[in-house]
Structure formats: structure tokens, C-alpha cells
Amino acid sequence: MDVESKQGNKSTGMTPPPNYGSRRGRNCCFICLAILLLLGLLFLILGLTVFKAKKPVITVNSVSLRDMDFSLDIVRLQVHLNVTLQADLSVRNPNRVGFKYDSTSAILQYKGQVVGDAPIPAGGIGSRDTRPMNITLTVMADRLLSNSGLYSDILSGSGMLPLTTYVKLSGVVRVLFKIHVKTTTSCDLYIDVLNRKLANQTCHYKTKL
Structure with a gap:
């Protein structure tokens, strides 16, 4: 009985393994969002400088x-x-x-x-x-x-x-x-x-x- 109770305590005290998949997914989303923001900023800078509309x-x-x-x-x-x-x-x-x-x-x-x-x-x-x-x-x-x-x-x-x-x-x-x-x-x-x-x-x- 004592052995079973100790084993039961050990089983209930175990922590689940960390969910690395969800963390990777969040990181990918952040990276994609950062890339999109950088591209948008780049296009905006080009539109206001190099490709700025000039008067014919x-x-x-x-x-x-x-x-x-x-x-x-x-x-x-x-x-x-x-x-x-x-x-x-x-x-x-x-x-x-x-x-x-x-x-x-x-x-x-x-x-x-x-x-x-x-x-x-x-x-x-x-x-x-x-x-x-x-x-x-x-x-x-x-x-x-x-x-x-x-x-x-x-x-x-x-x-x-x-x-x-x-x-x-x-x-x-x-x-x-x-x-x-x-x-x-x-x-x-x-x-x-x-x-x-x-x-x-x-x-x-x-x-x-």
C-alpha cells in the first residue's frame, strides 16, 4: 500500500513537457509580421523618394x-x-x-x-x-x-x-x-x-x- 501511494504521488507530481510547437508558431508569425512591416516601410520610402510622382x-x-x-x-x-x-x-x-x-x-x-x-x-x-x-x-x-x-x-x-x-x-x-x-x-x-x-x-x- 505504501509503495502504491508513493507511486501515485510521483505520477501526480510529474509536469507536462513544454509545447515547443506553439512557441515556434508564434515566433514564425512575429517574423512574418516584421518582414511585412519592413517591406511596407521600404515601399513607402521608395514611393516618397525615388518613385515620388513628379509633374510632367x-x-x-x-x-x-x-x-x-x-x-x-x-x-x-x-x-x-x-x-x-x-x-x-x-x-x-x-x-x-x-x-x-x-x-x-x-x-x-x-x-x-x-x-x-x-x-x-x-x-x-x-x-x-x-x-x-x-x-x-x-x-x-x-x-x-x-x-x-x-x-x-x-x-x-x-x-x-x-x-x-x-x-x-x-x-x-x-x-x-x-x-x-x-x-x-x-x-x-x-x-x-x-x-x-x-x-x-x-x-x-x-x-x-
Whole structure:
């Protein structure tokens, strides 16, 4: 009886072996979580430094007067005017990823009124690449002649016709996530109608992320 009781005491006093499997599982989870956090931090740092979205830039290289027909009927007080402009643009993408832009139009304005446009199809520009754009803008004579201010501009002593070109590109740069970009350019032009030449031009640029 004493032997059995001692054996019983020994059996009840034994401790179970440690569960190494569950400890290893927890360690693996912690390691995986730490790796994911480090990767996320790495991507965030790259996104804010190396792959940070930069603004595409439209540059107007030149604007030329391609064609112009002008005649003045003094008896009937009528002006006949046809103007065609050639704009040489370039769009530079400084990003390390591609830039995709939507279809748009180049617009020609006379004192705020649209008197001509030219379509620009959708496209893309590779990383750190520059794409040339050659645009032909023809004045819609009926719209231009319907503006009463035209006669005072042409018949004035200077004979200057003020026009404004406007181009806006809207697109997306993908750096970890989508970033919408808008870049615009406008040029104020002065055409010497009597001498049939482009007298002056001033261009402005604006980009928004």
C-alpha cells in the first residue's frame, strides 16, 4: 500500500513537457509580421523618394504662322481672314514610371471665344521620356468674323490680331497607387495682319498633382 501511494504521488507530481510547437508558431508569425512591416516601410520610402510622382511639363518649342489670307472690302466694310498656326510642343515625363494621358484638344481663342481647335488623341509617355506634338490650328472664320471686336483690332493703327492657344493634358502616374496629374500651357499671340507675320508670343505653364 505504501509503495502504491508513493507511486501515485510521483505520477501526480510529474509536469507536462513544454509545447515547443506553439512557441515556434508564434515566433514564425512575429517574423512574418516584421518582414511585412519592413517591406511596407521600404515601399513607402521608395514611393516618397525615388518613385515620388513628379509633374510632367508641356513646353512650347515654337509657334509659326503657317498660312494666312487677308482681304479688306472697304466699300462693304467686310473683312476676309483665314489663319492657320503650327504649334510645335513637347511633353516631358520626369517620372521613373510611365504617364498615361486622356484624349483632349488644343484650343485657339480670340478674346475668350473659341475660334479653332485640334484633337489630341490619348496616349502614354515612357519613364523619363519626352514626346513631341505637332499641332495645326486653323481659325474658324465664321466664328472669328462674328466677333465685333475683330474689326476694331484690324482697322486700328497697329493692325494686331490677339489670339491665345491653350492645351491641357490630364492623366495618371502609377506609383504604388494612382496619382492624377494635370498640366497646362497657354500662349498669348499677336499676329500682324497687315504684314502677315507673327509679331509676338508669350507662353505660360502650370502643372497640378
